Amino acid sequence: MDEDRLSELPDSLILSILSLLATREVVRTTILSKRWKNRWTTVPCLHFRLPFSRGLWVESSKFVSGALAQWKGANILDFTLFLSADNRLIPSTDIDSWLLFAIEKQVEKLTFGFAAKLHGAFFLPQSLYSCSSITKLSLHNCSFKIERNVQWNNLKSLKLVTWDGSRLLSGDAMNQILVGAPRLRKLILRSFEFTENFNFRSNSLLILQIIECNLKAEAELRIWAPNxxxxxxxxxxxxxxxxxVPSLITATLSFKDLSGEFGEIDREDMPPLEMFHQVFRSIRHVEYVSLEYWSIQFLVEMKENDMLVQFPNAEFLKLEFYSYRVTDILAVLGMFPKLEMLIVRQYDYMYESVASEMASLSPSLLHLETVEIYIHDEEFSISPLVEYVLENADVLEEMVLQPYRGRDDQESFILDLKKLLGMRRSSPYAKVIVNEK
Known part of the structure; x- marks a missing residue:
């Protein structure tokens, strides 16, 4: 029972385990034995998360400074400095010194930022822009003022996040970053507000995610990324x-009101349909497509205005929407002639359509093998879409229906299931699974 099996592990494995923990927890391992007294000082990953509490801030700040002063490693592989405190409590000189320590230790992965809205801007130290050792960088709620050339020669992944849509990044700063990061593969921007033109021009970029951002009417988003x-x-x-984007394989387009309330966008305030038509034509060669909210509406309007876009290579389609007519959804399906997998997330009822309207559309479902329909509305019913797919998907293998759980009327639910069992199926191998959530 007195055997110290933990200490018998190889040093490399012990360091790997300790690298996953918060640095405060790693330091506490000094109480295990004399052999562990200084082991933490060589752990190559340092993770600090400072609390919001005013009373704990001073103690936490002293802990960070003390831990860095005692650290004896050669290089830092991963450095996390996340501050939940009101930034008015935090001396910027302390933060700069902590970041400078990581930079001098040739940090490879750096996560830094604030978990709360700032009072004023926090500008990154200029020395960070010349840290060529960084391969992965994640910045939260920071402002950019670049006074020298960016030298992120080894940077492969960059994530920039704001919490309140603040304009912390200019189009010029974005250009400087992309020029100074010639090996950048992945770029994520979340919750930014674009009030000027932004050019995402990069030969190395493979993944680009512009999430929950607001593109103002006076701004233009230009993406030139051939790979x-x-x-x-x-x-x-x-x-x-x-x-x-000629090499694009996967595309997700979700044009929506950032307030979260579908339908509150004034259609007249949005760009003309021709702009969205140009966007969809630019991605018509993709294989995996995800469309949400207004993206579906734009495709429907394009068809009605003789601006039809086809996706001849797409094998996967995900649709996420609130209330829609079945004929609109069928019109969208008609643009994907080689579709093999369809996922539908429905947050409200689906309008009924008469048989003649549905028959006039007749989208080809010759290749459709798998269908998943998630119904988040409390009123579950077998929609005409389910019926149409069962009757027209000749090679359908599996349809999974997952209705919202929360109805009191189990009797009507059972009647719907009986109706489902009695529907005609074009494919003799079609299996229907109902998973009630």
């Missing part, structure tokens, strides 16, 4: 959008 394979654009788009 890009995955693209996500979500948020409110009121300005222009130009894409050159």
């Amino acid at each position: 890009l394979s995955s693209l996500v654009i979500s948020g409110l788009v009121c300005g222009g959008c130009l894409l050159y």
Whole structure:
């Protein structure tokens, strides 16, 4: 029982385990034995998360400074400094010194930022822009003022996040970053507000995610990335959008009101339909497509205005929407002639359509093998979409229906299931599974 099996592990394994813990927890291992007294000082990963409490801030600040003063490692592989405290309590000189320590130790992965809205801006130290050792960088609620050339020669992944849509990043700063990061593969921007033109021009970029961002009417978003394979654009788009993405494989387009209330966007405030038509034409060669909210509406309007876009290579389609007519959804399905997998997330009822309207559309479902329909509305019913797919998908193998759990009327639910069992199925191998959540 007195055997110290933990200490018998190889040093490399012990360091790997300790690298996953918060530095405060790692330091506490000094009480285990004399052999562990200084082991923490060589752990190559340092993770500090400072609390919001005013009373704990001073103690936490002293702990960070003390831990860095005692650390004896050669280089830092991973450095996390996340501050939940009111930034008016935090001397910027302390923060700069902590970041400078990581930079001098040739940090490879750096996560830094604030978990709360700042009182005023926090500008990153200029020395960070010349830290060529960084391969992965994640910054939260920081402002950018670049006074020298960016030298992120080994940077492969960059994530920039704000909490309140603040304009902390200019189009010029974005250009400087992309020029100074010639090996950048993945770029994520979340919750930014674009009030000027932004050019995402990069030959190395493979993944680009512009999430929950607000593109103002006076701004234009231009993406020139010939090797890009995955693209996500979500948020409110009121300005222009130009894409050159010939190698794109996966695309997610979610044009919506950032307040979260579907339908509150004034259609007249958005760009003309021709702009969205140009966007969809730029991605028509993709294989995996995810469309949400207004993206579906734009495709329907394009069809009605003889601006039809086809996706001849797409094998996967995900649709996420509130209330829609079944005929609108069928019109969208008609744009994907080689579809093999369809996922539908429905947050409200689906309008009924007469048989003649549905028959006039007749989208091809010759390749459809798998369908998943998640119904988040409390009123579960077998929609005409389910019936149409069962009757027309000749090679359908599996349909999974997952209704919202929370209804009191189990009797009507059972009647719907009986109706489902009695529906005609075009494919003799079609299996229908109902998973009630």
